[in-house]
Amino acid sequence: MEIISLSGFLSKYELNNMISDLDIDETNLSGITTLQEYIDDEQSVNKEGVFCAYSEKEIFEYEYILIEENEFLNELLHEVKCLLSALIKNCSSCDLEKIPYTQQYDDPFNLNTVYDLLSSHSVPQIFISRIGSLKCSCGNDVYQDDPYLEEGELDDWIGEEINFIIDTFGIDLDAAVEFIEFLKMNPMMALYHPIGILISDKIQSREIIGVDIIKKNSTFYRGRKRKFHERRVPFIKEELWNPEVGLPSQGRYNPPGVSNLYLANNIEVVKQEINLGINELVDIAEFHINKDLLVFNTTVTDIDIFANMQKQDDLSFNPEYIFTNFLAQCLAYHGYHGVIYESVKINQGMNVCLFNVEPIKDLDIHYIQESVGKSESESNYDRTSVF
Numbered sequence: 503m504e505i506i507s508l509s510g511f512l513s514k515y516e517l518n519n520m521i522s523d524l525d526i527d528e529t530n531l532s533g534i535t536t537l538q539e540y541i542d543d544e545q546s547v548n549k550e551g552v553f554c555a556y557s558e559k560e561i562f563e564y565e566y567i568l569i570e571e572n573e574f575l576n577e578l579l580h581e582v583k584c585l586l587s588a589l590i591k592n593c594s595s596c597d598l599e600k601i602p603y604t605q606q607y608d609d610p611f612n613l614n615t616v617y618d619l620l621s622s623h624s625v626p627q628i629f630i631s632r633i634g635s636l637k638c639s640c641g642n643d644v645y646q647d648d649p650y651l652e653e654g655e656l657d658d659w660i661g662e663e664i665n666f667i668i669d670t671f672g673i674d675l676d677a678a679v680e681f682i683e684f685l686k687m688n689p690m691m692a693l694y695h696p697i698g699i700l701i702s703d704k705i706q707s708r709e710i711i712g713v714d715i716i717k718k719n720s721t722f723y724r725g726r727k728r729k730f731h732e733r734r735v736p737f738i739k740e741e742l743w744n745p746e747v748g749l750p751s752q753g754r755y756n757p758p759g760v761s762n763l764y765l766a767n768n769i770e771v772v773k774q775e776i777n778l779g780i781n782e783l784v785d786i787a788e789f790h791i792n793k794d795l796l797v798f799n800t801t802v803t804d805i806d807i808f809a810n811m812q813k814q815d816d817l818s819f820n821p822e823y824i825f826t827n828f829l830a831q832c833l834a835y836h837g838y839h840g841v842i843y844e845s846v847k848i849n850q851g852m853n854v855c856l857f858n859v860e861p862i863k864d865l866d867i868h869y870i871q872e873s874v875g876k877s878e879s880e881s882n883y884d885r886t887s888v889f
């Protein structure tokens with residue numbers, strides 16, 4: 503009868519690297535015994551000159567041999583499955599942020615898959631499918647192509663929005679993640695959530711970093727674009743304020759219908775953000791601030807929560823804006839006049855979204871720069887020929 507040594511078996515199936523990588527003690531598994539014990543049981547075996555059928559090397563009495571190959575292998579693979587499953591902290595059904603975010607906005611190939619996990623621990627190709635699925639800490643089965651996160655990976659990656667909540671309002675990660683998910687499901691119910699209440703209270707008490715003042719006599723700009731063959735006359739003062747209540751679609755700092763006044767700190771920012779097309783011009787109003795305005799300045803919080811948050815035009819409701827909508831509503835309700843945030847288009851550019859301001863009394867338009875075209879470098883038409 504053929505005798506197979508444990509070492510011969512492990513080399514034949516290239517299992518040694520996996521075993522040492524996962525620190526498995528293979529001699530504790532079933533299906534094996536020492537040659538000595540085997541000989542004691544099976545009197546017929548001649549203990550002199552026993553050779554392994556796989557490695558063809560002589561087997562010594564103290565060495566392990568396989569008596570139940572399948573039993574041994576199943577137990578080994580089960581052990582591997584348990585050890586590797588223990589490394590899977592999150593899968594796409596229990597991770598609320600990183601996996602879906604990376605799949606949607608980033609390179610999904612940056613996510614490790616279960617296959618990557620198995621092969622990085624030297625599980626031989628032929629056994630990968632035999633192991634089948636692993637188990638996430640949530641109890642969900644995860645298969646070869648499924649992305650997963652290891653312990654700590656979620657802590658390294660935290661959505662900007664969530665980072666902002668943690669840093670500014672001193673809320674821990676789990677609570678912040680949970681609040682964002684709650685908001686996505688119940689955008690109008692924020693103040694029924696303890697974190698929503700806490701944020702609102704901190705804003706009210708002014709006990710947060712970022713409370714700032716826009717000084718009286720500061721200057722800001724707002725542009726309105728027009729197609730010059732549809733309207734040749736520049737917009738007048740009254741047309742350069744924010745639209746009427748009910749008209750605006752959802753913006754970064756306004757829920758649908760709420761009309762806030764969005765301004766920029768210089769003309770270049772206005773031109774970049776307004777994204778002029780061919781045959782379009784912009785009329786730019788210069789606003790003069792008539793009194794000190796209490797604002798929340800997100801740029802001093804050190805984290806730009808808005809850099810990745812481009813509005814998707816095809817969506818009437820943008821879940822990326824839910825937290826900032828809530829933030830703006832809290833600020834407005836508690837008497838702030840606005841929020842300052844970085845321009846995503848221009849370095850050093852600032853935007854401000856104002857609310858609770860009374861036209862003419864709190865700020866007014868002092869000057870209108872009419873019919874501004876694209877920046878010189880981009881300009882491909884002569885705007886003096888328009889009129």
Ligand SMILES: [Zn+2]
Binds near residue numbers: 595642
């Ligand atoms: Zn999971």
